[in-house]
Amino acid sequence: MAKTINEEKVRHIANLARLSLSDKEVKLFTKQLGAVLEYFEKLDEVDTEGIEPTYQVIDGLENVFREDKVGKSFSSKKALSQAKKINGDYFVADHVFSKKTSKDRKNIDRKKIDEYNAILTEVYEKGTVGHKDLFMTEDVETTAASHVLDGYIAHYSSTVVELLEKAGHKTRYKLNNDAWGHGASGENSDYGPTLNPWDKKLVAGGSSSGSAAVVSTGQVEVATGTDTGGSIRLPASFCNVTSIKPSYGGLSRYGVIAFGSSLDCPSLMSSSAKTLRKYFNKVFIKDNFDSNTKSKKRDIKAKGVKKIGIIKEFAGKGNDPEIQRTFKEAVKLIINAGYKVEEISLPNAELGVAVYYIIAPVETSSNLARYDGVRFGNGREYFGAEAKRRIMLGTFTSSEGYADKYYDKAARVRTLIINDFKRSFEKVDALISPVSSILPFKIGQMSKNPLQLYLVDLYLSAISLSGLPTIALPGGFSKENLPIGFQIVGPRWSEDSLFDLAEKYQSLTEWHKRLPNNSG
Amino acid sequence: MDISKKTKLKPTIGLEIHIELRTKSKMFCACSADHFGKKANSLTCPVCLGLPGALPVPNKKAIEWTILFGKALNSRINHYSKFDRKHYFYPDLPKGYQISQYDIPFCEGGYVKVGDKNINITRVHLEEDTGKLQHKKIKDKEVSLVDFNRSGVPLMEIVTEPDIESADQAKQFAKKIRRIARYLDISDCDMEKGSMRLEANVSWGIDLGYKVEVKNLNSFNYLKKAIEYELERQNKLIAKGEMPIQETRGWDENKNITVSQRVKETSADYRYFPEPDIPPIHFTKTYIEELSAKMPNLPDDYENILIEFNVPEQFIDIILEDIHLAEYTIKEIKYSKKQNEKLSPQVIVEEIINKKLQPQKAIVGKVTKDILSKKQSIIKNEGELEDLVEKAIQQNKKAVSDYKSGKIQAISALMGTVMAISKGKADPKKTIQLLKDRLK
Structure with a gap:
């Protein structure tokens, strides 16, 4: 079979995406994208005849408008404050017809603040909250852990940050993450990987790596993160932390640097479900600045959990034996606590990774188009390798001649995945599965093979594509004393039920109380 | 090829x-x-x-x-x-x-x-x-x-x-x-x-x-x-x-x-x-x-009305350029029809365009009234006009002698005086004829 992609196409796509690639990068991306595209071929076999595509998971929400009223604008001074070049009241851009000059990057060396490289900026010593550096914090550096935003002082604060500040929870740290949220290990930060506090040779999990590290060590009571395809659940699981990824639209995305717009869920981490719930209730609002928070269904009271389904496809032999063991113990405990448990099959859930790695990169290639170095930050030559890879992938799968095969197909398979979950919730009130099939791994172990790293999201992507609320919580430790988490998933807007279940579980276990270096 | x-x-x-x-x-x-x-x-x-x-x-x-x-x-x-x-x-x-x-x-x-x-x-x-x-x-x-x-x-x-x-x-x-x-x-x-x-x-x-x-x-x-x-x-x-x-x-x-x-x-x-x-x-x-119920009248709607009124095409285009002008013009024509069946819409439209009326400030009916009152008060009575002509001749000896010596355009000065005295009400055609007769 002819290869879908070759160097010429890679150059064309780079041109469409305004990325200047070196010959070496062209060669590398041709090979790596080729492997990923080959993986997507499993979608070809899925019958999507008569299946409508899903572009948003918002419960049929329609017609969210603004009235035609004038509000406040920035002063010119503020608007221009972060631009590298200005002239009077104007931004200065390279002449549109001028030849692109690929400038040398001048990366800022960042002094490491803590031993785990979890903290990028210390904002306020008496603050109690840590924010993933994708959250905009007015007048404070906000970088998305990418050199593109080196030194960018945010013009405004995100809704979540503002709500917490107003409730008296001041910001203490801005936290490291995989740049732009692109990663499962925390290694894709342009400022270096976050080290796992349980074993500094291992990854902390990503992309919300810094958040998991500072919560697990007790440096803050709560930290924000984002979950687009598992980015809060995986680090929570790798670092022994409790996390909530709300229903899509649960927490406002306004002011959170966008990765995959139809998937991004601003999320929280804390040391226990009880504390987590306290903070969650303060930020769980409908926001006029994020239309997708306005589903009417969120107001319906959750009906509580009695029956729980084990996701068959995620609880099988592919798991690390230690994960298998702890998961079984967790299930046993839940049964003993009086819940009914049965096995549930989600036949299309395994397609989640392929669908996710089409939709999320298409959206991120679009969302990262605004970083042109004119109004703020550096130019596009400052993107790191993984960001470039995902921009290239998303640009390709949405480009002319390929959009139907990839993007449109993925949107239809997404519907099938959502339907699997819908059917399952006719039988059970919640689902349960491990967060990942593997334990925290060595830093650098997978960095040569992006596809292998993408597959770490296997148990996470389908849930994200369906916009479902999920709590990840500590479920035990491996023989080597590494944390192992599991996740409970509910129908949309069942957060309250999930919290009840998580609190019940944590009233019967002590795992979540263990701290690194202090666990013996 | x-x-x-x-x-x-x-x-x-x-x-x-x-x-x-x-x-x-x-x-x-x-x-x-x-x-x-x-x-x-x-x-x-x-x-x-x-x-x-x-x-x-x-x-x-x-x-x-x-x-x-x-x-x-x-x-x-x-x-x-x-x-x-x-x-x-x-x-x-x-x-x-x-x-x-x-x-x-x-x-x-x-x-x-x-x-x-x-x-x-x-x-x-x-x-x-x-x-x-x-x-x-x-x-x-x-x-x-x-x-x-x-x-x-x-x-x-x-x-x-x-x-x-x-x-x-x-x-x-x-x-x-x-x-x-x-x-x-x-x-x-x-x-x-x-x-x-x-x-x-x-x-x-x-x-x-x-x-x-x-x-x-x-x-x-x-x-x-x-x-x-x-x-x-x-x-x-x-x-x-x-x-x-x-x-x-x-x-x-x-x-x-x-x-x-x-x-x-x-x-x-x-x-x-x-x-x-x-x-x-x-x-x-x-x-x-x-939403459609909020639709105002459109240019075509007004155009049809103006055509029905027999307004000449060259005027229609000017009137339609501004919705307020179109609205006002149509109202004025309708008003004039009620006042006097014989008043032609063309006269109304000409008056509106020539006077460059501001349609949003104009009062409907004024143009019609002006035209009608002008028509009604025009002095056509020959005796009255002769008196006026006589007065003008007395006041403009120079113009009279100029005219008599061949400067025909001097008659306009006399005409102006007649108009001034009559406050513009003298019938121009008849006045000029009477002036010419008197100065023979």
Whole structure:
């Protein structure tokens, strides 16, 4: 079979995406994208005849408008404050017809603040909250852990940050993450990987790596993160932390640097479900600045959990034996606590990774188009390798001649995945599965093979594509004393039920109380 | 190959017209949309500046106006619609994509009557405007200065089928579009300020397989001239057996020619996909009916009334240019009919146009009353007129002697005196005859 992609196409796509690639990068991306595209071929076999595509998971929400009223604008001074070049009241851009000059990057060396490289900026010593550096914090550096935003002082604060500040929870740290949220290990930060506090040779999990590290060590009571395809659940699981990824639209995305717009869920981490719930209730609002928070269904009271389904496809032999063991113990405990448990099959859930790695990169290639170095930050030559890879992938799968095969197909398979979950919730009130099939791994172990790293999201992507609320919580430790988490998933807007279940579980276990270096 | 003999050649013109809506706030944020002439970059926020994390929320009024406009163009309104992202890089496009509409625009189909012909509409959709660029040399380097005040202002795009057959028809069509937008009061359509922008696709036939897009047409006359020039230029090529190439050209208003804009466009692959930040839009039938009920009278409605009144064509066009003038004129004609059946609408219309009345300030009935009172009070009685003539002669001895010595134009001074004494009521025809008789 002819290869879908070759160097010429890679150059064309780079041109469409305004990325200047070196010959070496062209060669590398041709090979790596080729492997990923080959993986997507499993979608070809899925019958999507008569299946409508899903572009948003918002419960049929329609017609969210603004009235035609004038509000406040920035002063010119503020608007221009972060631009590298200005002239009077104007931004200065390279002449549109001028030849692109690929400038040398001048990366800022960042002094490491803590031993785990979890903290990028210390904002306020008496603050109690840590924010993933994708959250905009007015007048404070906000970088998305990418050199593109080196030194960018945010013009405004995100809704979540503002709500917490107003409730008296001041910001203490801005936290490291995989740049732009692109990663499962925390290694894709342009400022270096976050080290796992349980074993500094291992990854902390990503992309919300810094958040998991500072919560697990007790440096803050709560930290924000984002979950687009598992980015809060995986680090929570790798670092022994409790996390909530709300229903899509649960927490406002306004002011959170966008990765995959139809998937991004601003999320929280804390040391226990009880504390987590306290903070969650303060930020769980409908926001006029994020239309997708306005589903009417969120107001319906959750009906509580009695029956729980084990996701068959995620609880099988592919798991690390230690994960298998702890998961079984967790299930046993839940049964003993009086819940009914049965096995549930989600036949299309395994397609989640392929669908996710089409939709999320298409959206991120679009969302990262605004970083042109004119109004703020550096130019596009400052993107790191993984960001470039995902921009290239998303640009390709949405480009002319390929959009139907990839993007449109993925949107239809997404519907099938959502339907699997819908059917399952006719039988059970919640689902349960491990967060990942593997334990925290060595830093650098997978960095040569992006596809292998993408597959770490296997148990996470389908849930994200369906916009479902999920709590990840500590479920035990491996023989080597590494944390192992599991996740409970509910129908949309069942957060309250999930919290009840998580609190019940944590009233019967002590795992979540263990701290690194202090666990013996 | 002789292209000129291959097919029957016919001017084939389609227009794309962009109109900025005059909403108070921008399309997706609350910044003021009143951007013209404001301090650069003083009307921006996270949304229209494309800052990280910002999200769009659509302006309801802009959507309603677009639907109303589509209704005025007899378009079909899509009950389900959505916004899409259109991707391309340009320094005036802050997000690297424009929020626009791709496969389901608010309005599809429809037509606009121009003379006896219906020009078919392809679609009317809504999008956001870009910032503004100024090209400048700073320290020997060519740069672009960017002002984002205009970024995010609601922009409506009207696309026609390639139905237009002449430059003049294109101009008439564009004028009519402006007229409709102004009647609906949704845009000032000021071409100098850029709130109405024209582009033409010109060729000698669809089956020739090329079209030339002409941009930068900021007046109706340039539109006409550019199309005329293009048709001529292409025709000459075809006559030589050369096929014109598909390209974008700009109008050079100094040289009166179109010039190829050899912008090196990498590709026109816009990679449209549904805007994930905005929920879809769904209009019920009732909603569209309620909206349509707000439709004011349109130029065609007024035109029909004026034709019924037998108002001459050259006046109709002037009156229709302003909805207030049209409304007022029709009211005045109706009023005059009630006062005096014999009063001709033409006289009323002439009076309104000649006096350059401000229709929004004018009181209905005044023009009619003036005309009637003038008619009624004119002095026609010969005895009265003779008295007036006699008085004028007594007061203007010099004019009399001038006239008698051959300066015929001196009679106008005497006429003026008669008019002054009679306060303009003397019948001019009779007076002049009496003057002439008296001075024989």
